[in-house]
Amino acid sequence: MSVSLIGRPMTRVDGRAKVTGAARYAADFNQPGQLYAVIVSATVGLGRVTDVAAAEVERAPGVVAVLTHRNAQKLPYLPHKAGIDPAVGERLHVLQDDNVRFYGQPVALVVADTLDHAERAAAALRITYESRQPLVDPTDQRAEKIVPEAANRTRALADRSRGDADTAVARAAVRVDETYDMARENHNPMEPHATVAAWNGDRLTLWSKSQYLVNEQAEIAAIFGLPAENVEVICPFIGGAFGTSLRTWPHVTLAALAARHVGRPVKLVLTRKQMFFTTGHRPRTRQRVALGATPEGRLTGIIHEGMGETSRYEQFMEALTNVTDYLYSCPNVRTQYRLTQLDTGTPNHMRGPGEASGIFALESAMDELSYKLGIDPIELRRRNEPQMDEAENKPFSSRSLMQCYELGSERFGWARRTPEPRSMRDGRLLIGMGAATATYPAFHAPASARVRLLADGIAEVEAAASDMGPGTYTSMTQVAAEFLGLPPEQVRFRLGRSDYPQTPSHGGSWTMASVGSAIRAACVEAQAQAARRAVADANLPVFGASVNDLEWSEGRLRRRGEAATGLSYQDIVARTGVPVEAERSAERASEVAERYSMHSFGAVFAEVAIDPDVGTIRVRRIVGAYGIGRVVNPLLARSQCTGGMIGGIGMALMERTVLDPRDGRPVNAHMADYLMPVNLDIPKLEAFFVDEVDPHVNPLGVKGLGEIALVGTAPAIANAVFHATGRRVRALPIHIEDVLTA
Amino acid sequence: MTENPSESHPPGPIMSRRETLQATAGAVALAALPPLSATATSAPALDTNTVTLTMTVNGRAQTLSVDPRQSILDVLRETLNLTGTKKGCNQGACGACTVLVDGRRIVSCLTLASMHDGAQIETIEGLEKDGVLHPLQEAFVEHEGLQCGFCTPGQIMSGLGCIAEGHAGSPEEIQFWMSGNICRCGAYPGIVAAVADAAGRT
Amino acid sequence: MFPFVLEKPQSTEDAIAAAASGARYIAGGTTLVDLMREEVEGPERLVDINKLPLGGIRVEGEDLVIGALARMAEVAADPNVQRLQPLIAESLIEGASPQLRNMASMGGNLLQRVRCPYFRMLDAGCNKRTPGSGCAAIEGLNAGHAILGTSDHCVATHPSDVAVALVALYATMRVRGSKGERSFPVEELFRLPGDTPHLEHTLLPGELIMEIRVAGGPHSHRARYLKVRDRASYEFALVSAAVALSIEGGVIRQARLAVGGVGTRPWRLRNCEAALAGKRPERQAFEEAAQLATQGARPLHHNQFKVELLPRTIVRALEMAGEVA
């Protein structure tokens, strides 16, 4: 291609399917003869099921089966853990015993001929419990803090220290030492979790919402004691997930269990309320950040102690304090991470897991420090810009934070900001401007992909990847088209089947890097194979040539340096009609991982307007500047960023799942009560990318974007709220009443 | 609104005292179960009565036998297998299920099909004509009015309503009148641009 | 959802007869279908009133008359409503969503049920849903609940926006039952919870709301609705205020004021109204009057902020009304 496809703002290849209703999500795969299953969720927060009046309901209209721990098949639940599962603890086993571990846990399942019959019967099912008072508040005196047992085995480090942070902070000329809280949040994608399960003998097909198909396959196989190849998971489209579909939650097992029990396909869709029970959440956190600095604004010590909640049966960990280790230059840094075990379901990764919460605390504290020092917040960060990752003692593969701050502050107009809190107004309204750093690791995981060159000139590309919205379909099509030298219309990229080549989970912003690299490798291999076939074909002009003398360019094979038209894939493949097929995996060389610290960086700027009478807080604009390596598709990248900013508005000003301490029920488990931004909340959002070439991260030079787009927005808004009002709110979300009397 | 449970009173019972006393005997849920559901389970359940009705869906008249409880949403998705219309909450709180009934945008999850005998219903599946996308559909693709695509059918149907009502005069106006459709991916800027563009074209 | 039988009467008389024998009216269904699905409501018979001649909006002399079946969207967009009673239009478009407003009727809006989360949880005590079962909200999460008009039995707010405007405008309503018709102020539709929170309104069994009547006056134009909430749209009010001022010679002749989000019913503030009469429309007078709004307020553990927010909302709404040209 004369013009590179990578970097081109191409519209989505699946756009048409999505605007016509043709795109099918899990619950759209109705099967012939299908029955409907509805979960009955526990109405106590801790205890035991003592009785189930199943007989009454079994006779109700349309009911085919009522499954409880008494009659459900005992499942093998063979050991299985993937990287996204907590390393310590055992997953929830459903309908295997009478224990109730948290409010909303599935305790029964009703299967009926229609949805209305199933719902009615599920509501009518009377269950008796013996109950105890659960503990659901991590700040409760009785909540015990534990050291996460697997901390040293994962990214989430329990304790880390360099120098002597406590002494440094204690002796510092200028100090900030504060506690920051973040609410429990639920992912609340628009698409509820759903699974349609159908058995054919001992083979199971699941049309199921999943961000990690090959793991869902392996997990369900382990639970049912089947060989993995007996399970097939299909999920071509995901209606948003943000992490909630990384794990395979109990409802998938229940759907399969029910389908086997009744011998018919079963469709199970969670209600919106049930989306708050058993499908993970961003853990509520409490963090202490203490900063010490010289009067000139050089950091001398940082302490970051974080606590996250987890369940009693699994230790969910996230990288809550990691950013503090590498973000700024400081000789004395101590970070600590603890868990409190509560009677709730296990949390899980939610967009920007760990980093998003941790950075709220760190970047709020940095902002507080800037006011104490009387130094511009951006200048403060400049004075503490490290030359290398001081925790790992490694160079950054690339780091453009200061360029991001420069570009961002110019586009935002930071110079117009007057530093004094409450000093800016627009008519009656208080105006505030805030900034914060964003960062997220540039992950990479082993992945594979398959390329098939067909006789009609089409290239089929397959990987068991997912697309929950970032545009995987489109960006992978671009990558394949680029490396095959084909127009994108001739590439057909498919994902969303567990029998396609294995890929890592669709989360952690590594899909582009990992799957993209695998596709590149498979394309290169397919070209090599096609070339070998061509030189062996007596009817082709390159017959007998050495493949080393040939080259592929713009999808045509020629002798090096020759101007001939050359051969297309079609010319070669059509000779025999047998497709060229190549499957390749790619992973990051371990030396590279050893040598470099690899992260994305960004700077986020927010302006808020606050009504001084009634306390309403509206974000007026957000500008983000990011260094994320190569941008594959600026159109999609910008959407990711603005989408992340909108998530950040939710995190800063709206989102909170509230549990009733009496029995642990989420009180606002309703789309009208768990507030997320609506269209009218959205201000002007601008995302910019600094030119960044990172030759180390992966062959594509991409760093990933999904998470960093969220990270940093909430603290920028919180800092703007302080600037507007002079009131420092150290708990998210910030609501009207928090600034009312400011 | 703020509710920080950690600051709340020492946890007390969530049931009334009368019920808690029973609950200690091990019957919390039973005690809490209000008479409504209790009567229904003990009384012989009314057998399902179905009703027959005619609805014109995307220009095609359909005679259907439905459970009176079925929403238009469930009839579309489960009876007619028109799964383009999505169920995001089933409580009127998200807009994913928006369709046009007799030309007006409504949330189909809170609309009983049995109350709409003879209605004209338009869904996302009916917009494309002879392989040509409706200008609003095209605009959604062009302006990145979508990410995951799950809210998209509802956004587009709502956008049609918004334009037809004359509420697409400016981006601000569109934001106000498109706030009944939540997009968790945050495709709002593209949605506004798409509606504005299509409003200008039609 | 419990099964039910749907009746489609052709006349108002038939509808009233059906309702008098225990059937339940359904209009837009945006409250009823939602709560039936949660099994908070379980009517065995539904009377679809949508074909009855209760729609339309008309002007009779100074009065605006709105049919019970007129939809929220239709009323808000009506030129006569916008011209004669802009407060009604403003309060309507601040409520719910465009789609819901296309469905929801004015009669149904007044009779919509509370948004207390425990009300819709069948496994929580709720005196309103199940008399005598306790109130989970009083000791529970109650940030959204009322501070005025509460009892030891129920503390839920009335959620309607337009009802607040109608109460501020001293609107009346006409209802018809098997024993005939009667008219009364909209304010009198709503009951305080007392020890019978399950009884929410003063309609007799089977009575059908026919229409709402709003008299015009010098206050009608200097009238504003302010709805305060964390999200810019599609959220119920934390606090709202409907105000209408008639100003003559630079002095408030009459102030009309009702508030939402704080009371167990749309809450008219007679003491504030009285305090404003005869004052110049200035911030200080607004503030003094607004302070009276929280007299007798009984904040709960999580909604203390409403005691602060309520007077501020009133002051701001009064200022907005005062600014109307």
Ligand SMILES: Cc1cc2nc3c(=O)[nH]c(=O)nc-3n(C[C@H](O)[C@H](O)[C@H](O)COP(=O)(O)OP(=O)(O)OC[C@H]3O[C@@H](n4cnc5c(N)ncnc54)[C@H](O)[C@@H]3O)c2cc1C
């Ligand atoms: C997500 C969501 C958000 C909302 N947000 C808001 C908001 O911000 N502000 C707001 O004000 N409202 C809001 N609402 C409520 C909405 O406005 C009401 O549900 C609606 O107005 C009810 O009208 P309806 O015609 O649909 O009533 P229905 O559901 O049909 O009926 C409601 C009740 O009124 C009775 N009824 C109806 N008509 C009559 C009549 N003519 N005579 C006697 N009885 C009758 C019915 O029997 C039933 O008991 C919201 C609703 C939802 C679902």
Ligand code: SF4
């Ligand atoms: S406040 Fe009223 S509606 Fe809410 S739980 Fe108490 S009694 Fe029920």
Ligand code: FES
């Ligand atoms: S599904 Fe109907 S509004 Fe959410």
Ligand code: FES
């Ligand atoms: S595009 Fe995903 S919810 Fe809107």
